[in-house]
Amino acid sequence: MRALAVLAALAAAPPVLEGLGAGFWVVTLSRALIFALAAMALQFVLGRGGLVCFGFAAFMGIGAYAVGIAYAQGVEDALVVFPLAMLAAGGFAALTGLVALRTRGVHFIMITLAFGQMAYFAVTALSAYGGDDGMTLWSRSTLGGFGWIEGRWPFYYVALGAAAGAWALLRALGASRFGRVIDGARQNPARMAALGFDVRRAQLAAYALSGALGGLAGALLANHAEYLSPAYMSWRRSGELIVMVVLGGAASLGGAGFGALVVVALEEALSGWTQHWRIAMGLIVLAVALFAREGLAGALARLRR
Amino acid sequence: MSLTLLAVQALNGLQLGLLLFLIAAGLTLVFGVMDFINLAHGAQYITGAYLAVFFYGHTGHFGAALGLALLAALALGLVLEALVYRRLYHRPHLDQVLATFGVILILTEGARALFGPSPLSLPRPEILSGAVPLMDGLNYPVWRLAIIAAGLAAALGLWLLVRRTRLGMQLRAGADDAEMIGALGVDVARLFRAVFGLGAMLAGFAGAMAAPVLAVEPDMGDGVLILAFVVIVIGGVGSIRGALAAALLVGLVDTLGRSLSTDVARLFLSPSAANDAGPAVASMLVYVVMAAVLFARPQGLFPVKAQ
Amino acid sequence: MSVLAVEGLRKRFGALTATDGVSLTVAPGEVHALIGPNGAGKTTLIAQIAGALTPDAGAIRLMGRDVTRAPVFARARAGLARTFQISATFLDMTARENAALAAQAFARRPLNPFSAVARDGALNAAAEAALALAGLAGRGDVRARALSHGERRALELAMALAGRPRLLLLDEPMAGVGRDETHRLTETLRALRGKVAMLLVEHDMGAVFALADRVSVLVAGRIIATGAPEAIRADPAVRAAYLGEDG
Numbered sequence: 001m002r003a004l005a006v007l008a009a010l011a012a013a014p015p016v017l018e019g020l021g022a023g024f025w026v027v028t029l030s031r032a033l034i035f036a037l038a039a040m041a042l043q044f045v046l047g048r049g050g051l052v053c054f055g056f057a058a059f060m061g062i063g064a065y066a067v068g069i070a071y072a073q074g075v076e077d078a079l080v081v082f083p084l085a086m087l088a089a090g091g092f093a094a095l096t097g098l099v100a101l102r103t104r105g106v107h108f109i110m111i112t113l114a115f116g117q118m119a120y121f122a123v124t125a126l127s128a129y130g131g132d133d134g135m136t137l138w139s140r141s142t143l144g145g146f147g148w149i150e151g152r153w154p155f156y157y158v159a160l161g162a163a164a165g166a167w168a169l170l171r172a173l174g175a176s177r178f179g180r181v182i183d184g185a186r187q188n189p190a191r192m193a194a195l196g197f198d199v200r201r202a203q204l205a206a207y208a209l210s211g212a213l214g215g216l217a218g219a220l221l222a223n224h225a226e227y228l229s230p231a232y233m234s235w236r237r238s239g240e241l242i243v244m245v246v247l248g249g250a251a252s253l254g255g256a257g258f259g260a261l262v263v264v265a266l267e268e269a270l271s272g273w274t275q276h277w278r279i280a281m282g283l284i285v286l287a288v289a290l291f292a293r294e295g296l297a298g299a300l301a302r303l304r305r
Numbered sequence: 306m307s308l309t310l311l312a313v314q315a316l317n318g319l320q321l322g323l324l325l326f327l328i329a330a331g332l333t334l335v336f337g338v339m340d341f342i343n344l345a346h347g348a349q350y351i352t353g354a355y356l357a358v359f360f361y362g363h364t365g366h367f368g369a370a371l372g373l374a375l376l377a378a379l380a381l382g383l384v385l386e387a388l389v390y391r392r393l394y395h396r397p398h399l400d401q402v403l404a405t406f407g408v409i410l411i412l413t414e415g416a417r418a419l420f421g422p423s424p425l426s427l428p429r430p431e432i433l434s435g436a437v438p439l440m441d442g443l444n445y446p447v448w449r450l451a452i453i454a455a456g457l458a459a460a461l462g463l464w465l466l467v468r469r470t471r472l473g474m475q476l477r478a479g480a481d482d483a484e485m486i487g488a489l490g491v492d493v494a495r496l497f498r499a500v501f502g503l504g505a506m507l508a509g510f511a512g513a514m515a516a517p518v519l520a521v522e523p524d525m526g527d528g529v530l531i532l533a534f535v536v537i538v539i540g541g542v543g544s545i546r547g548a549l550a551a552a553l554l555v556g557l558v559d560t561l562g563r564s565l566s567t568d569v570a571r572l573f574l575s576p577s578a579a580n581d582a583g584p585a586v587a588s589m590l591v592y593v594v595m596a597a598v599l600f601a602r603p604q605g606l607f608p609v610k611a612q
Numbered sequence: 613m614s615v616l617a618v619e620g621l622r623k624r625f626g627a628l629t630a631t632d633g634v635s636l637t638v639a640p641g642e643v644h645a646l647i648g649p650n651g652a653g654k655t656t657l658i659a660q661i662a663g664a665l666t667p668d669a670g671a672i673r674l675m676g677r678d679v680t681r682a683p684v685f686a687r688a689r690a691g692l693a694r695t696f697q698i699s700a701t702f703l704d705m706t707a708r709e710n711a712a713l714a715a716q717a718f719a720r721r722p723l724n725p726f727s728a729v730a731r732d733g734a735l736n737a738a739a740e741a742a743l744a745l746a747g748l749a750g751r752g753d754v755r756a757r758a759l760s761h762g763e764r765r766a767l768e769l770a771m772a773l774a775g776r777p778r779l780l781l782l783d784e785p786m787a788g789v790g791r792d793e794t795h796r797l798t799e800t801l802r803a804l805r806g807k808v809a810m811l812l813v814e815h816d817m818g819a820v821f822a823l824a825d826r827v828s829v830l831v832a833g834r835i836i837a838t839g840a841p842e843a844i845r846a847d848p849a850v851r852a853a854y855l856g857e858d859g
Contacts, residue, residue, distance in 0.1 A: 102599065103603045105398060107538060107542065107604070109398060110542075114535050118589050122589050125584040127581055172725075172728075173725050176726060177732075178723050181722070188700055188702065193684040194662065194685075194694055194700075195771065196722075197722060201723075236410075239344075242403065242406070246403055276417065278413075287407075289400055289404035289406075289407060290404060293396075
């Protein structure tokens, strides 16, 4: 029921903010919701699955570039480019997952980092699509030729819908037999194999799905900013996503979404304050890692006891 | 492509490889002995480069700048170890990743704040500037040869350290079972500090040596750090021998790949398409090699920890 | 046809030959115990049969099917269930959830993303049955972390039984268990005799002689004797291996 309350609050946000004269915050909130979508997708593999993926930004970037490249070819219909983005990102996740999931622990972290960089450099070299400078979209994705998400509010509700949909999907998945296997594989993969589960196949499926959702987030981000660049795929972005998940509480799906909101809001606030806001961000990240490891969900749980 | 050009690129590849080895060696040692994944290792590299520039500006003498930069890199490493890393040795890797990510955000932005975002440069020392003729029509910069020599010396030094000294023995035992050697009376905290300091100095040294040939800027650590990770993953996490082999492989593949890719692409594509595809493929080449190695041997070429 | 047939298994680690041409069989419903002094290579042998290690030479057949190079999960699905020497239950789940997870592997759609587990009647029923078989009826709602050591060993057994295996690989099930619970576990296993074949690795001689139909003795990677428990007890080679030449 808490979920419905949150959804209602988020749905009511635009008119409320407009009424308070802070209508521009809807833009930031849209961005936060997009990252919430990505963070929740990451939480499924990282928090539930125990797979510390340090290349998640690549999935977002691929989704964004799917939109951009399609746009450059004259294809703008959302019903085409959004699934395309998900397919491209999910496909990349499946292919790299085939190699990465043969490893464990630190190896996995470093390999996903490396694959993320591979995507980053590949895209930087695509001078046809802006290379290092990136690419501007002169309009957002359309639906039946109609610019349905050009406006601030329509886009917000689309982003909210996507995030809410992803939350519901991941929640149901987590409660399913598939989710149990992912849980068990995190705790003791050898035991799961001995029980008769094809752990690698399950993890690959989770990884690919997570990647596809990341691609959707990337497609939305490209539309939101009407701009895409290799920076979307940088390892710093991957790190930020991990921070969002951990901040909210790595074991909590909703927490990841909340963590995303907090990080985006923080970055917005800090960057307005100083040019070197990353130092403050770094200190916060460090503090969380050292002292608040359980994240906000953990702190809440402790307060309740 | 002419033989001369190929030879030059091969030497460049060797140089890059040895530079990567200096960085990767510290990274893999720290992981092997302390089971600690340090994303902020690149900061040591940047420190070496920036401080070399800084001290050169104040002393006008390259040798002094190098020495001071090394000491400062060591000091920074030890301070970080004492303040932050020490608390993370027994924590899950995710915590280590998170914390060192925070550190690198602070340090790179700090470098940008202190020195500005524009690239800085460091002139080569007089006696080691210029080029020497290596073969007919091939003049190779002395400084790059110096880097190669320094890298090889460091590799030899590390080998001697690990195989022939008491510290090396503790290192090898500690990589196996740190708790055990602690119980046997070895000062494990001091060993960890020594390993950390060694790694920090090697990376700082690499940074200072690279400064005259590369642009010194806040983001210079990024590409190099990721490559260092690729190196230790290919070589086998915890193995210095693996780090050397993999570093040379990566250095050569990357350098030769970049110089040859456009030409190879031209064999199959139109010149304009090749100009695009060539660099794109080149940048991905190292990762493709990494994927191929890992597909066959997920633990790397010279796995250390028995799984 | 034997449930398990190991033929000429060989495994070397550098200069050490841990498994030196081992052959043994387990007949349907039989309890076959594997004993041997420390360092004999029992753990390595079990690891190869379970699939955690790949042998250098030889073959392993499960119900006639060659599984020598099959991955661990494939052997489980072929009817091989194992318990671990160090309890590998999922500590944060309840006993029933552990057993249900084990049963899930053999359900029609083990990776089904659409079925909620919490209220899955079929899985919970199978879980309860397995718990009952292992003597844990009524303890289903207790978190595995809160179970006693002996109960956790019983849970290991329940998880192994949940999939209705043809062969149980029991890796020192009595390890670290107190006298009362050892007795209870032995009775549980005795009740299973004839229903499922077992390869039992154990140091506890009381359990071995109470349960085993046949005993094989592993010394330095080789089987030096196989036979009925009484015959093994009297075998001079076995006595020599355990007690030294003057035993």
